[in-house]
Amino acid sequence: MKNKCTICLSEDTWLISSRMSLHKCKKCDHTFTVIKRVEEETYEEDYYLKMHKNWFANPDFGLFENVYETSSSFLGNGKVKLADVGCGQGAFLKHLQNKYQSESPELSGIDIIENSHPGIKFESGDFLQMKFDEGYNIITSFMVIEHVIDPHLFIKKMAESITSDGVIVVNTINNGSLIYRIARFLNNLGFSTSHDRLYDHHHLQHYTNKSLKTLLEMEGLEVLKVKNHNYKLKAVDVPPSNPIIMGAYKLMVAGMFLLSVPLNWGHHQTLYCKKKK
DSSP states (O other): OOOOOTTTOOSOEEEEETTTTEEEETTTOOEEEOOOGGGOOOOOHHIIIIITHHHHHSOOHHHHHHHHHHHHHHHOSSOOEEEEETOTTOHHHHHHHHHTGGGOOEEEEEESSOOOBTTBEEEESOGGGOOOOSOEEEEEEESOGGGOSOHHHHHHHHHHTEEEEEEEEEEEEOTTSHHHHHHHHHHHTTOOHHHHHHTOTTOOEEOOHHHHHHHHHHTTEEEEEEEEEOOOGGGOOOOSOOHHHHHHHHHHHHHHHHHHHHHTOOSEEEEEEEEOO
16 A cells, blocks of 8 residues: 655655655655654754754754744735744744844744743744634744645745735745755665665655745645755754764765756755745
8 A cells, every 4th residue: 555645646656765764755855754753753851962963053044034034025015923933942033033033033942842032932832732813924934844744834834924914924844955856866876874874864854946835835835935954063963973984975975065056956945835825
């Protein structure tokens, strides 16, 4: 029995890696992981301090500002009321608070871990179970939707929580990126280390531009902009090894980041959307 695609719900899927429990949809180009519930990842404090130390220690402030300014431009005039879903330790919100003090945006963060910071409203719990009456006009989500079992429920909840003219911003990994393409090529040659690291079970959904756009449109959203991009080299989580190997690893990643730019195959993707009229 084939597993239905988690995006377009097509049964035209096939198992591309039994070792990694990876399935691919022929219709919408989505790749997804099918695992038992007991294997699902949990997010405790060590997720931020140990597992992804470099990533959380080096926030991408350039991306944060670009997301805020781009989404604000789609809003037009009016005060920003923004919620960040899966905000982690709140780096995005804290940066906006400092950078855009004169605009006084109303900032809220939602995560399963508890946070507190003056001037920012944090809520702890399951986003899907929360009720919002605040009328957010921007809702963002950075590197969350790849961890979600049911992407449709997640996007539906975001759409329900936004104002009629509000902007939803979804940022995630790009399965069509140069790094993923090279990893799949090497895996076919028998070199599986990079492939297995990228497709580790902490990511359940592996979106291409096509599959993420399909998801958003199926939930009644109009995609306004798609941007493929990379992230700061300092934020790369390098597998522990001796300094020479770690340096070579970062140099290799830097080279792939550079080559990906003219191809528009950046490692990450950020999509901006609104409710369809």
